[in-house]
Amino acid sequence: MVAVADQLFKALADPTRRTILDELTEKSGQTLFEICSRLSMRHRLGISRQAVSQHLAVLESAGLVETRREGRYKFHDLNTAPLRHIAERWPLPDASGPEGNTP
Amino acid sequence: MKIHMTSVFVDDQAQAEQFYTEVLGFVKKHDVPVGESDRWLTVVSPDEPDGTELLLEPAAHPAARTYRDALVKDGIPLAQFAVQDVQAEYQRLRGLGVRFTQDPLEMGPVTTAVLDDTCGNLIQIATVPQ
Numbered sequence: 449m450v451a452v453a454d455q456l457f458k459a460l461a462d463p464t465r466r467t468i469l470d471e472l473t474e475k476s477g478q479t480l481f482e483i484c485s486r487l488s489m490r491h492r493l494g495i496s497r498q499a500v501s502q503h504l505a506v507l508e509s510a511g512l513v514e515t516r517r518e519g520r521y522k523f524h525d526l527n528t529a530p531l532r533h534i535a536e537r538w539p540l541p542d543a544s545g546p547e548g549n550t551p
Numbered sequence: 552m553k554i555h556m557t558s559v560f561v562d563d564q565a566q567a568e569q570f571y572t573e574v575l576g577f578v579k580k581h582d583v584p585v586g587e588s589d590r591w592l593t594v595v596s597p598d599e600p601d602g603t604e605l606l607l608e609p610a611a612h613p614a615a616r617t618y619r620d621a622l623v624k625d626g627i628p629l630a631q632f633a634v635q636d637v638q639a640e641y642q643r644l645r646g647l648g649v650r651f652t653q654d655p656l657e658m659g660p661v662t663t664a665v666l667d668d669t670c671g672n673l674i675q676i677a678t679v680p681q
Contacts (some may be wrong), residue, residue, distance in 0.1 A: 475654070479626020481665065482653045489658035497625075520623045521652050 452511075453537075456530050459510035465503050467491055469512060472526035477516075479523060480504070554603055556593065559630055560610035560619060561670035564592050567607040570669050574647055575632075580604055605630070610671060619671050626652050628665050628675035637662040637678045 459465055464487070471486045472478060478486075484500050487493040504524060507513035511530040516523045561567035571577045577594035581604070585591050589611075593604040610616060622629060634640045637655045641664050645651065652673060653665035663677045 479652050479665075481626035481628070482656065485653075485656070485658060485663070489661070520620065521626060522624050 452530070453533060455506075455510040456512070456533060459506050459512055462503070462506075464493060464495065465507055467493070468500075468503060468507065469526065472513065472524065476526045477523045479521060483524065556604040556606055557630070558606035558608045559668070559670075559672050559674075560612075560615045561607045561668075561672070562610055563670060564590055564607055564609060567668070567670045568592060568594075571605070571607060574644065574649060575668075577605065607670075616671075623667075623671070623673055626665060626673065628673040630672070631675040631677055633679060634676045635678065637664050637676055640664075640676055 467487065468483060471483065471490075480497065480501065483504070484495075484497055487495055487500065504513055504515075508515060512527060514525045514527050516525060568579065568582075571594050572579055576597065578597050578600065579592070580595045580600070581591055581593045583591040589609050592607045594607065595602055595604055610619065619629070641651065641655050644666060650667040650669075651664055652667060653663070655662055655664045660680045661677055663675050665673050665675050668674050
């Protein structure tokens with residue numbers, strides 16, 4: 449459990465990796481080429497393909513990205529399920545409850 | 552100096568001729584037998600019959616397969632063609648059963664999409680602002 453959390457927080461600590469997650473939120477199932485295109489064209493990130501691959505490997509080890517082989521192609525999918533660990537560890541205030549913090 | 556011809560390696564020249572003419576809409580320019588079974592096979596854009604030729608070259612060399620497979624796995628296109636409207640072309644080609652590995656994506660002034668040419672390559676189509 450501690451190891452899972454360490455990998456998760458390490459993965460989320462980097463702004464480029466958070467940008468990759470943003471782009472996968474917009475559209476899951478991207479090739480490495482599409483992820484690289486989005487980072488360079490939309491975010492002006494001058495980053496090599498190898499570096500993007502390494503970021504994806506960190507995200508994959510945290511379970512936030514899953515890869516899928518489809519024929520000759522390889523796609524990257526978003527998996528937000530590991531984020532549940534955060535809310536379970538530090539529960540969110542219940543907005544609908546009697547002590548809700550709704551303004 | 553000018554770019555007169557460029558090439559893509561194709562698994563099967565007959566299949567490539569069919570895909571590049573009937574599906575993508577290019578026009579055959581040269582078709583000359585070479586050796587036992589290969590052809591010097593080129594296509595051009597119908598809009599530019601005297602423009603740059605695309606050579607559909609047999610991918611017989613073992614290194615060609617390794618090279619192309621690695622690029623295809625990561626979704627990297629080998630050639631880029633300009634179209635008037637990526638979205639419209641995407642719809643048209645999808646209707647013909649073409650497989651896209653990247654749906655139309657707007658990136659600033661450029662829109663691109665990436666398709667499988669069924670001959671071992673990925674091709675990018677792009678609308679570039681005039």
